[in-house]
Amino acid sequence: MKTMSFSQEESQVKIRFLPGTALAALPTDIVRAVAVVGRRRALPVYFSGGAVRDWVLGRVPADLDLTIASGALDYARELAAFLGAAFVPLSTAEGVARVVRGAFNLDVSQFREGTTSIEADLSLRDFSVNALAVAFDCNSQTFADNGRIIDPLDGLADIDGKLIRQAYPQAFSADPLRMIRAYRFQAALNWCVDQDTSEAVIRQAHLIRQVSGERIAAEFDLLLTSNLAYQSISGMAETGLLFHILPELQSAIGLEQPSSHHLDVFGHSLETLRQIELIVRSPENFFHSLTDEMMLYLQEPRQKIRLYYAALFHDLGKTITSDDKEGRITFYNHDEVGVGLFLNIARRLRLSNEDTRRIGQMIKQHMWPFHLQNAQIRTGVTPKAILKLGKAAGDDLVGLFILVMADSLAGQGPGKPMGMEEGVAALFDTVFSAYQGQIKPLIAAPLLTGDDLIQEFNLTPGPVFKRILDGLLEVRVVTPEMTRAEALDWVRDYCCQEEKSL
Known part of the structure; x- marks a missing residue:
């Protein structure tokens, strides 16, 4: 992607500016509406937060954040009416609302916590890289003050250094969800969480228990749709934050596995997540054929999120079923038991019924293809066996095999049989081709009803x-x-x- 520079620097005072052309990439009717409503209300209007950060990075903001001194709800309501858009109050107490026009969101907020200046307001944001603003001239419909970036916390320096740094010492206690957001930004931007910020997470990780499951799940959704979910989930584990959110995973730390594995159960679960990221990025590197079908499956909304949850939780049942049979480690029925543990998590995070069903189904079935692979080696796979697996997996037959491939790749102990991944790929070819080509047509045209x-x-x-x-x-x-x-x-x-x- 071509990078456009939207900033220039005055070397002595280190002030940066955004050119007016940055606004040209936004829908013109939205820019005009922001100006018209701002003129009517005679209030200074600022573009702020992530939109300014994206402009500095040479990106076109997907959404806009607007900040005004006061009356944000009234401003947003009038803006929505002007655009024929939806008005969604987010917090009447704090004066925050959203204007939704199609896929485009405009979040409008007022100076927070009684502050009286944009600089003071920005100093109470979540992270320094989001504590940025540019004044908007509602008369000329362009940036005011030549597009000077207001940067009270040196967020521009942190953008240069690719650092996620909390805006002020009480940032996490003011809203503990910001701790997850730090790792979400790490995943989205491929930046590092500042050392002091990481230490603050370690000290305050327990506060995340104050946050509702819905808000946590929403942040996890955004994190898991990035290309660096493994890196950020690992970072959350290192600070302990992950185990305050998902305490069920803590029991997997240090839980030994048979010789086919080289990692404990928790390390294996993280490695499965890492492998799924690699498969999702380039399925052709892992499967012989049918990669077009895989890409089609992965394009469905939320498929990546469901797969990543399944990877993280697929062996959760091992924490309950672990046993030692005369020196032989076993986890009998861990797939079935794991579903029950996952259902508790799903209820706590208020996951949708659809997500809960499909993630739980992949957890429950993740050992099935391994058993079928053994049968394929011994006697071949029968049409009846393919029918049963295909019907049970339903729309997630492809996802199940992606999970199984990642699971296999994540176990590299000395006792692992040779050719496991090749066998999984060959089995997928056999099962998917037969089910789609021969069995589904029979299901669609029954002889009797x-x-x-x-x-x-x-x-x-x-x-x-x-x-x-x-x-x-x-x-x-x-x-x-x-x-x-x-x-x-x-x-x-x-x-x-x-x-x-x-």
Whole structure:
């Protein structure tokens, strides 16, 4: 991507300016609306926070932050009406509101905590790199004061140094969520968290328990959509912040594994997350074919987030099921147990039902392909086995194999069998091709339905319908040429056998 310089520096006083052309990349009707409403209210208007940071970095802001001295809610309400946009009050007490126009957000805030100047307001922001502002001339609809960047906390120097530094010593106690946000910015920008800021997180990590699950989950969503989730989650673990958010993971530290692994359970979970990041970036480096299908799957909203959660929690059940059988470490049914532990986390973070179901399903099924891989080596994979896995995994068959590949790559102990990753890739080719090409068409065009069972056999709807139709489908995947007449004969035989067993 071509980088544009939006700043110039006066060497003696180190003042930087944004050129008026920086505004040209924004929707013109939004810039005009900000100016018109500002003129009506006769209040100074400032562009602030992340928008200014992005301009300094040569980026076009995806959203805007506006700051005015007072009356932010009234300003935002009028701005929304002018644009025909939605008005969303975020905090009536603090005077913060959002104007939503399509995918574009304008957050409007007033000077916080009784401050009376933009400099004092900026000094109460979360991080120095966000404590930046530029005054807006509502008459000329361009930057005021030649675009001088207001920078009371040397945030520009931290941008140059690629540092995330808390704006003031009480920044985290004022809003503990900012601790997660530090690592979210680290992931989004590929910067470092300042040493003093890291130490502040260590001292105050326990305060994160005051924050609602919804707010924590929202920050995690933003962190997990970056390309550096592993790096930031690891940083949160090093400061202890992660274990105040997800205490279930702490029991995985130091929990030994069999010789096929080189890391303890927690280290393995982090490594699985790192491997998933690599696979998501370049699936063609790990799978033989069908990478277009993988990319299509990953384009669906929230797929990366679900995969990253599944990676982090896939072995959580090992903390409960760990056992030593005559010197042999075992984790029987850790996949099943892990789902229960994850459901507690999902409830605490208020994850959606859809996310909870799909993440939990991948956790529950992550050992299934490994068992199937062993069967493939011994006897080959049967159509019936592919049917069962495909139906169980549903829309996440691709995601399940991405998780399994990452899980395999994350275990590199001396006792690991050779060729595991090659086997996973080959199994995925076999399962996905057969399920999509041969089995799904049979599911989509059943020979018999529940209505047929009622009309032809006078059966009463109930659990037996599922047993009959599922059993018939299992026969069809082996003998796809089966006719409707043969299907009726099969059901007739099935019913006879059922009667005999009663």
